[in-house]
Amino acid sequence: MIDAWEPRPVPTVTPETEPFWSAAADGRFLVRECPDCGLVYHYPSALCPDCFADAEWREATGAATVYSFAIHRHLEFWPDDDLPAVFAYVELEEGPRVITNVVGCPAEDVEVGMAVDARFVPTATDDVAVPVFVPADD
Amino acid sequence: MVDSEPVFIAGAYEHPTREAPDKSTMQLHAEVARGALADAGLAKDDVDGYFTAGMPWYERGLTPLIMADYLGLDVSHAGTTDWGGSSYVGHVGHAADAIREGRCDVALITLAGRPRSGKNAGGDEFHTYQDAFEVTYGATTLSKYAVAAQRHMHEYGTTREQLAEIRVAASHHAQYNEHALFRDPVTVEDVVESRPVADPLHLLDCCVVTDGGGALLVVSEDVRAELERDCVEVLGYGEAIGHREGGRIDLTHTAARESGPRAFEDAGIGPDDVDYASIYDSFTITVLQTLEDLGFCEKGEGGSFVEGGTLQAPDGDLPFNTDGGGLCSNHPGNRGGMTKVIEAVRQLRGEANDEVQVDADVAIAHGTGGSLGTRHGSITAVLGREDR
Numbered sequence: 352m353i354d355a356w357e358p359r360p361v362p363t364v365t366p367e368t369e370p371f372w373s374a375a376a377d378g379r380f381l382v383r384e385c386p387d388c389g390l391v392y393h394y395p396s397a398l399c400p401d402c403f404a405d406a407e408w409r410e411a412t413g414a415a416t417v418y419s420f421a422i423h424r425h426l427e428f429w430p431d432d433d434l435p436a437v438f439a440y441v442e443l444e445e446g447p448r449v450i451t452n453v454v455g456c457p458a459e460d461v462e463v464g465m466a467v468d469a470r471f472v473p474t475a476t477d478d479v480a481v482p483v484f485v486p487a488d489d
Numbered sequence: 490m491v492d493s494e495p496v497f498i499a500g501a502y503e504h505p506t507r508e509a510p511d512k513s514t515m516q517l518h519a520e521v522a523r524g525a526l527a528d529a530g531l532a533k534d535d536v537d538g539y540f541t542a543g544m545p546w547y548e549r550g551l552t553p554l555i556m557a558d559y560l561g562l563d564v565s566h567a568g569t570t571d572w573g574g575s576s577y578v579g580h581v582g583h584a585a586d587a588i589r590e591g592r593c594d595v596a597l598i599t600l601a602g603r604p605r606s607g608k609n610a611g612g613d614e615f616h617t618y619q620d621a622f623e624v625t626y627g628a629t630t631l632s633k634y635a636v637a638a639q640r641h642m643h644e645y646g647t648t649r650e651q652l653a654e655i656r657v658a659a660s661h662h663a664q665y666n667e668h669a670l671f672r673d674p675v676t677v678e679d680v681v682e683s684r685p686v687a688d689p690l691h692l693l694d695c696c697v698v699t700d701g702g703g704a705l706l707v708v709s710e711d712v713r714a715e716l717e718r719d720c721v722e723v724l725g726y727g728e729a730i731g732h733r734e735g736g737r738i739d740l741t742h743t744a745a746r747e748s749g750p751r752a753f754e755d756a757g758i759g760p761d762d763v764d765y766a767s768i769y770d771s772f773t774i775t776v777l778q779t780l781e782d783l784g785f786c787e788k789g790e791g792g793s794f795v796e797g798g799t800l801q802a803p804d805g806d807l808p809f810n811t812d813g814g815g816l817c818s819n820h821p822g823n824r825g826g827m828t829k830v831i832e833a834v835r836q837l838r839g840e841a842n843d844e845v846q847v848d849a850d851v852a853i854a855h856g857t858g859g860s861l862g863t864r865h866g867s868i869t870a871v872l873g874r875e876d877r
């Protein structure tokens with residue numbers, strides 16, 4: 352069991368972010384890359400936040416390290432069975448720091464700097480999945 | 490505007506679309522911004538002021554933060570006065586005022602909406618990234634400050650005991666405030682052993698939740714001259730927005746490192762001249778990072794700085810939040826900036842509670858709105874006694 356909360360609620364998908372969520376349903380984590388200034392970034396806004404060029408999609412490896420995290424002991428909108436929940440920033444191998452959950456291990460085992468890999472939790476909709484991260488295999 | 494410095498409109502751009510089912514409203518904001526910059530022959534980095542309006546009600550309170558984050562703006566001035574459809578005419582006037590005051594040189598004004606292709610015709614279907622990319626993962630105000638604390642502890646060795654010192658000082662002050670929600674002094678141990686709410690933050694690292702409010706009157710020199718009452722002079726002001734920077738967020742810093750210098754430069758003084766500090770204290774970590782970023786100590790040394798009663802009035806080196814602050818006294822409407830200014834005014838008028846009154850000529854009131862973990866606004870005001 353990776354994540355007790357499955358399927359996850361379907362996040363709000365917009366025309367701008369739809370490719371991100373459908374790639375996740377496909378098991379791929381997409382980031383944006385700017386063809387002009389080279390910035391690799393997240394969230395996936397259509398225009399580069401540094402130079403306003405039209406950005407391209409790029410598949411990330413899914414490898415990351417934990418940049419910071421917090422442990423929710425209680426959270427009204429979270430299922431009790433999946434608490435405590437780890438709210439985290441992970442830094443992708445490609446650079447961007449991404450808000451996510453670290454799952455698949457006890458909350459007490461999560462540390463800043465630990466290596467993690469992307470996993471994708473299904474939602475009620477086939478073409479949308481929610482990326483999360485689990486401890487990397489050694 | 491007679492005899493005032495002339496200000497000009499240099500770029501204008503109307504989006505060619507009339508129906509945009511394949512774009513987000515945020516994206517349209519970015520596209521019109523790009524169009525106006527191209528029209529003017531200016532670069533994105535030239536923009537240092539931003540105005541917009543028309544956010545749906547559930548985002549309105551955070552408009553400048555959300556938009557600066559999305560558009561990747563680094564601005565020294567922002568305005569979001571909303572008068573409905575006439576807003577953007579008003580923004581031209583407000584931008585001109587801000588430019589004349591030296592708050593910014595290039596002010597961007599954007600409007601976007603999709604009522605034609607939005608799901609509810611006539612409605613303002615408008616999705617920012619917060620729901621999908623943050624709330625999905627359990628983002629709350631608590632967790633978005635807790636990640637800042639966690640990272641600061643990791644990088645600089647800041648301890649929970651050091652964070653607790655901030656609550657201890659606030660509670661020491663609150664005991665003299667008959668209106669404070671929590672008046673009992675607490676110890677470092679009390680804070681550290683209070684229950685975890687979003688580790689590493691515990692219950693007593695958090696501000697109170699209170700009903701209430703506050704108000705201020707700002708007047709001209711002509712009006713002041715007619716008044717009997719002691720007034721406090723606004724010596725300086727600075728603002729800045731901190732955001733994710735497309736994924737390069739640094740959770741150990743706040744935008745106070747920009748708003749502070751702007752305000753101090755405005756006032757012609759520095760942190761060493763400050764006798765009393767009202768510092769926004771949504772959480773203990775908010776205070777600790779702000780003290781560093783305003784220059785009261787080096788980055789990373791906030792933990793040792795607050796040890797030993799530095800923040801406790803009347804004898805500490807930098808008395809702060811002498812009303813008990815948001816941590817112990819009041820955080821009306823979940824917006825603590827108002828009470829920060831009010832207590833600074835009390836100190837400068839000599840009207841703080843006797844036990845915590847400081848001999849203060851110069852005070853600051855610093856606000857932090859939003860969340861350190863995603864996007865926040867830092868605002869610093871420098872205030873002075875009128876007869877200083």
Ligand SMILES: [Zn+2]
Nearest residue numbers: 385388399402
């Ligand atoms: Zn770019």
